[in-house]
Amino acid sequence: MISAKNLQKFYGKLQVLKGVDLHIKKGEVVSIVGASGAGKTTLLQILGTLDHQSNKADSKLEINGTAVTQLNDKEMAVFRNQHIGFIFQFHQLLPEFTALENVCIPAFIKRTDPRLAEERGKELLDFLGLKERYHHKPSELSGGEQQRVAVARALINNPSVILADEPSGNLDSESADILHQLFFQLRKEFGQTFVIVTHNEELADMADRKLTMIDGLIVNP
Template sequence: MISARNIEKNYGKLQVLKGVDLAIKKGEIVSIVGASGAGKTTLLQILGTLDHQSNPKDSELRINEVEVTELKDKDLALFRNEHIGFIFQFHQLLPEFTALENVCIPAYIKRTDTQKAEERARELLDFLGLTGRYHHKPSELSGGEQQRVAVARALINNPSVILADEPSGNLDSESADVLHKLFFQLRKEFGQTFVIVTHNEELANMADRKLTMVDGQIVKN
């Protein structure tokens, strides 16, 4: 599902990633842990094609059998929209849009028929326990509800891979526990592959595998 070889990332003279190798199977839930500054989020952004490695000619990044470093910007954006879903710590919902509208945004970008997109969004919101909250804006939802809307948004295009960056870092312990269990329920229902960067040890230990990053490298696999 995901195969990365010799991924490096430099910001000027600062080397953040130092030749990371990674292989993740379809349907796996993998957590990535490590101290702040270890390179976890940078790695996740490169895996999600939101950023590029500094050594594209000397490295590989394959997702769903596609070598993404060979894609041009437009094709890469289309690939990202179709194959990768993102969940962030601060959910990043658009405040002026309702829950339903926020969930539909990736589908609209994909040019999915509006009726089909909204039907799928309602199915996901129902599955996530948000029936009756379709037309509420983010300010009218609790933190846990907002994060579940963000999860629905990540799932709307049925992506192969879900990348989550500190997804429960902004939640209280009860909401975090609900979200953690939800990831495994989603894997069972939809078969997605999850890569989760987290400081939450409980979530990290629930994963099929826990990878530890230190100083820009994976030291425990």
């Protein structure tokens, strides 16, 4: 599902990634842990095509059989929209839109028929226990509800892989536990691959594999 070799990232003279190799199978739930500054979020952003490795010529990144480094910017944006879902620590919902509208935005970008997008959005919100929240704006939702809306948004285009960056970092312990269980329920129901950057040891230990980053490298691939 994801194959990466020799990923390096420089910010000026600072080398954040120092040659990361990574292989993740379809349907795996993989956690990535490590101290702040180890390179976890930088790696996730490169895997999600939100950023580029500094050494394209002598590195490799394939996602679901596509060599993403060979795509131009427009092709990469289309690929990202169709194949990758993102869940962030802060839900990043647009405050002026309802829960359903927020969920449907990636589908609208994909130019899915609005009726079909809304049907799929409602199915996901129902699945996530938010059937009564279609028309509520983010300010009218609890933190846990907002994050579940963000999960539905990540799933709307049936992506191959979900990338999550500290997804429960902004939640209370009860909401975090619900979200953690939800990831594994989603894997069972929809077969998605999950890559989760987290400081939450409980979530990290639940994963099929826990990878540790130290100083820009994965030390237990």
